[in-house]
Amino acid sequence: MTGGSTALRLSGVSKQHGRGPQAVRALDGIDFQVAQGSFVAVMGPSGSGKSTLLQCAAGLDRVSTGTVRIGEVAVSELDESQRAMLRRDRVGFVFQHYNLLPGLTAAQNIEVPARLAGRRANPAVIDDLAARVGIVDLLRRRPAQLSGGQQQRVAIARALVTGPEIVFGDEPTGALDTAAARQVLTLMRDLVHRERQTIVMVTHDPVAAAHADRVVFLADGRIVDEDENPSVDGVLRRMSRLEKPRC
Numbered sequence: 001m002t003g004g005s006t007a008l009r010l011s012g013v014s015k016q017h018g019r020g021p022q023a024v025r026a027l028d029g030i031d032f033q034v035a036q037g038s039f040v041a042v043m044g045p046s047g048s049g050k051s052t053l054l055q056c057a058a059g060l061d062r063v064s065t066g067t068v069r070i071g072e073v074a075v076s077e078l079d080e081s082q083r084a085m086l087r088r089d090r091v092g093f094v095f096q097h098y099n100l101l102p103g104l105t106a107a108q109n110i111e112v113p114a115r116l117a118g119r120r121a122n123p124a125v126i127d128d129l130a131a132r133v134g135i136v137d138l139l140r141r142r143p144a145q146l147s148g149g150q151q152q153r154v155a156i157a158r159a160l161v162t163g164p165e166i167v168f169g170d171e172p173t174g175a176l177d178t179a180a181a182r183q184v185l186t187l188m189r190d191l192v193h194r195e196r197q198t199i200v201m202v203t204h205d206p207v208a209a210a211h212a213d214r215v216v217f218l219a220d221g222r223i224v225d226e227d228e229n230p231s232v233d234g235v236l237r238r239m240s241r242l243e244k245p246r247c
C-alpha cells in the first residue's frame with residue numbers, strides 16, 4: 001500500500017437498519033482506512049454488510065454511530081443536501097450495470113456528472129479521459145453500440161470526470177465475461193498505480209479481489225480478516241473459512 005494521506009476513514013461505524021424487533025445490525029464497530037492512491041476490495045458472504053459499508057462510506061446512507069471521513073470531510077456530520085453535494089463533487093461511482101443513459105453518446109454520458117454540477121466538461125478533458133480508459137474511437141457511439149466492457153470503460157470515465165477523491169465500485173465487473181472483466185480490472189489497477197486514484201470495490205469475485213492491493217473480509221458486519229497481498233487462491237481460502245456453516 002502507498003504511504004501518504006488517508007482518502008477514507010471509518011471509525012467505530014455501526015449501522016442498524018430498521019427499529020425494534022425487526023432491527024438488523026448490518027455494521028458493527030467498523031474501523032477501516034484506505035490510503036490515498038490504493039485499490040481496496042471488500043468481500044464477505046451474502047448479508048455480511050458489504051453494500052451497507054459502501055453506502056455509508058460513500059455518503060449514500062447515514063451511519064447509526066461512528067464517523068466517516070472522505071479526505072478531511074466528516075461525511076457523517078453532513079446533512080442530506082451536503083452529502084449530495086459531496087457525492088457530486090468528490091466521489092465517483094461505478095455500478096455493476098453501468099447505468100449509462102441510452103439516448104446519449106459515450107462522450108455525453110461521460111459529461112453527465114460535470115453537467116449535474118453545473119459545468120460543461122472541456123472537450124479536451126473528455127478526450128483525455130477517453131484515452132485514459134481506452135475508448136478514444138468510441139466516443140460517438142451510444143451504449144447499445146458498445147460491448148459490456150466498453151460500456152464499463154465509459155462508466156469509469158464518467159466516474160472520473162469531476163476529478164473525485166475516491167471512486168466506489170459496486171460489483172463493477174459482475175456483469176462482464178472473464179476477458180472483459182480482466183481488462184476493466186487492469187484498467188482500474190492502472191488508474192490507481194499510475195495516477196494515484198483511490199478505489200474501493202465490493203465484489204463477490206476472488207479474481208476481481210486479487211487485482212486489489214488489499215482485501216478486507218466482512219462477516220456479520222465486522223471486519224474479520226485482511227489480505228495485504230491478495231492472490232486468487234488466498235482469497236478463496238479466506239472466503240471458504242467465512243462461508244463454513246455455523247453451528
Ligand SMILES: Nc1ncnc2c1ncn2[C@@H]1O[C@H](COP(=O)(O)OP(=O)(O)OP(=O)(O)O)[C@@H](O)[C@H]1O
Pocket residue numbers: 017018024025026044045046047048049050051052053
Ligand atoms: N434497508 C434495509 N432494511 C433492513 N435490513 C437491511 C437493509 N439493507 C440491508 N439489510 C440487512 O443488513 C444486512 C447486511 O446487508 P448488505 O446488503 O449490506 O449485505 P451484503 O454483504 O452486501 O450482501 P450481498 O452480498 O447479498 O449483496 C443483511 O442482513 C440485510 O438483510
